[in-house]
Amino acid sequence: MKTALSPCPAFIGGEWRTISGNGVNPVYNPSTGAVIAETPLGTAKHVDEAVQAAHDAFPGWWETPPIDRARILFRFRALVEENFEDIVRCNTREHGKTLVESRGDVKRGMEMIEFACGIPSLLMGESLENVAKGIDCDTIRQPLGVCVGITPFNFPAMVPLWMYPVALACGNTFVLKPSEKVPLTAIKIVGLLEKAGLPKGVLNIVHGGREVVDALLTHPKVRAISFVGSTPIARHVFEVGTKHGKRVQSNGGAKNYVFLMPDADVENSSRGLIEAAFGCAGERCMAGSTAVVIGDASKTVIPALLEATRAIKVGPTDRELQPNMGPVISKQHRERVEQLIAAGANEGAKISVDGRGAKHADEPNGFFVGATVIDQVDSTMTIAKEEIFGPVLNMMRFDQLDAAIEMANKSPYGNGASIFTRSGKAAREFKHRIKAGMVGINIGVPASVPWFPFNGWDESFFGDLHMQGKEGVQFFTQQKVTTTRWFNYGEGDIWHKEK
Numbered sequence: 001m002k003t004a005l006s007p008c009p010a011f012i013g014g015e016w017r018t019i020s021g022n023g024v025n026p027v028y029n030p031s032t033g034a035v036i037a038e039t040p041l042g043t044a045k046h047v048d049e050a051v052q053a054a055h056d057a058f059p060g061w062w063e064t065p066p067i068d069r070a071r072i073l074f075r076f077r078a079l080v081e082e083n084f085e086d087i088v089r090c091n092t093r094e095h096g097k098t099l100v101e102s103r104g105d106v107k108r109g110m111e112m113i114e115f116a117c118g119i120p121s122l123l124m125g126e127s128l129e130n131v132a133k134g135i136d137c138d139t140i141r142q143p144l145g146v147c148v149g150i151t152p153f154n155f156p157a158m159v160p161l162w163m164y165p166v167a168l169a170c171g172n173t174f175v176l177k178p179s180e181k182v183p184l185t186a187i188k189i190v191g192l193l194e195k196a197g198l199p200k201g202v203l204n205i206v207h208g209g210r211e212v213v214d215a216l217l218t219h220p221k222v223r224a225i226s227f228v229g230s231t232p233i234a235r236h237v238f239e240v241g242t243k244h245g246k247r248v249q250s251n252g253g254a255k256n257y258v259f260l261m262p263d264a265d266v267e268n269s270s271r272g273l274i275e276a277a278f279g280c281a282g283e284r285c286m287a288g289s290t291a292v293v294i295g296d297a298s299k300t301v302i303p304a305l306l307e308a309t310r311a312i313k314v315g316p317t318d319r320e321l322q323p324n325m326g327p328v329i330s331k332q333h334r335e336r337v338e339q340l341i342a343a344g345a346n347e348g349a350k351i352s353v354d355g356r357g358a359k360h361a362d363e364p365n366g367f368f369v370g371a372t373v374i375d376q377v378d379s380t381m382t383i384a385k386e387e388i389f390g391p392v393l394n395m396m397r398f399d400q401l402d403a404a405i406e407m408a409n410k411s412p413y414g415n416g417a418s419i420f421t422r423s424g425k426a427a428r429e430f431k432h433r434i435k436a437g438m439v440g441i442n443i444g445v446p447a448s449v450p451w452f453p454f455n456g457w458d459e460s461f462f463g464d465l466h467m468q469g470k471e472g473v474q475f476f477t478q479q480k481v482t483t484t485r486w487f488n489y490g491e492g493d494i495w496h497k498e499k
Contacts, residue, residue, distance in 0.1 A: 098322050150177045281327065409435040
């Protein structure tokens with residue numbers, strides 16, 4: 001007899017609630033293919049309840065001194081550290097990351113909490129005396145109100161923590177809609193924030209699909225929206241949100257290039273490329289999905305790369321004996337990745353290492369795709385244009401750096417690009433000319449740390465102010481400028497009488 005699964009709870013107005021409306025979405029353990037939970041697909045009614053709870057909590061939270069808001073976040077950070085391994089294992093179970101990758105996911109999220117704990121300094125304004133004779137000017141930053149976060153499946157811990165710690169630290173209230181594929185980690189972490197003393201209604205969680213997303217984008221009491229996901233949906237979020245008067249930061253997909261120069265250090269560049277292409281099973285917007293091989297690098301780096309790729313063991317991650325790489329998120333996504341690999345072969349590319357049909361004896365129903373390398377790819381092919389979001393590395397070959405940069409700059413995306421070289425001149429030229437918001441020099445994944453913006457360009461980002469860093473604080477606040485002049489001393493002014 002099949003055991004009934006309890007639906008994942010929503011968190012509205014400080015209460016954990018079971019909601020229903022549009023059915024449920026199964027939450028899988030990708031390592032086994034088993035359903036481990038169900039995400040209820042809520043309605044616009046649930047969105048309205050969550051937004052109203054956040055709206056009602058906003059006046060009191062805004063008036064809470066920034067240092068007191070920071071102290072709650074300090075306690076929150078301590079609780080995340082105390083429960084670190086429990087969060088990591090939850091993350092691995094619902095997503096499929098290796099334990100090492102899940103630890104990285106949670107650690108990067110903790111760094112965002114640490115950044116937000118510095119909010120008293122980050123909110124400081126500016127002032128200038130005597131902008132004209134006897135007139136002074138100063139600026140302050142104030143919160144917006146109710147803010148929303150809509151997050152993807154690929155980083156269940158880190159991406160929500162990109163958003164709400166900074167938003168809350170700035171004095172906003174928040175409604176989080178985690179991915180219906182991976183809600184468990186987000187729920188667990190928010191439970192720790194509740195335990196840290198966050199007042200009721202300041203942070204809320206709703207679950208759902210298109211109806212919930214569109215209700216959040218159009219709700220009249222929502223002031224700002226943060227989104228991470230695919231480019232088509234990112235564009236939709238930006239267009240609908242801004243049309244309805246919201247401030248929006250919307251991160252989309254990418255095709256990130258890793259350039260290999262003939263003088264690149266073979267061991268370090270091949271290791272960096274392996275991590276960039278196959279880390280987190282390639283399911284990240286900063287994945288180094290295309291190796292751009294310049295000149296004789298094909299004779300040095302590629303043999304080492306292919307050998308290392310063939311040695312990657314894929315398997316279940318929800319146990320102590322860990323593989324090198326875990327499964328992809330779902331059966332449907334595995335099928336899509338394998339179809340794109342086939343499209344590459346059909347369009348004339350050479351599959352040097354083929355990960356299709358990967359199986360694990362202990363878990364025949366896991367969603368596994370082996371590490372794959374496709375050589376002789378050109379920019380007209382489907383796999384060169386589409387974000388595969390799986391453990392697939394394309395290889396493109398060029399004789400000269402100039403031509404390779406010109407090719408990469410034609411991409412509609414602009415998240416990241418890296419180069420491996422010993423040449424300072426080549427590195428400087430690359431950094432100057434490449435059209436990407438995050439650049440790596442001998443770094444495979446140039447994702448920025450929380451003190452700097454996560455800086456996508458073009459169709460990798462829609463909006464003006466990026467997540468993380470000072471831009472994140474600017475996004476979640478509005479600036480007020482006060483110009484002051486005093487004509488006379490007031491009646492009974494003690495200082496004036498003494499004069």
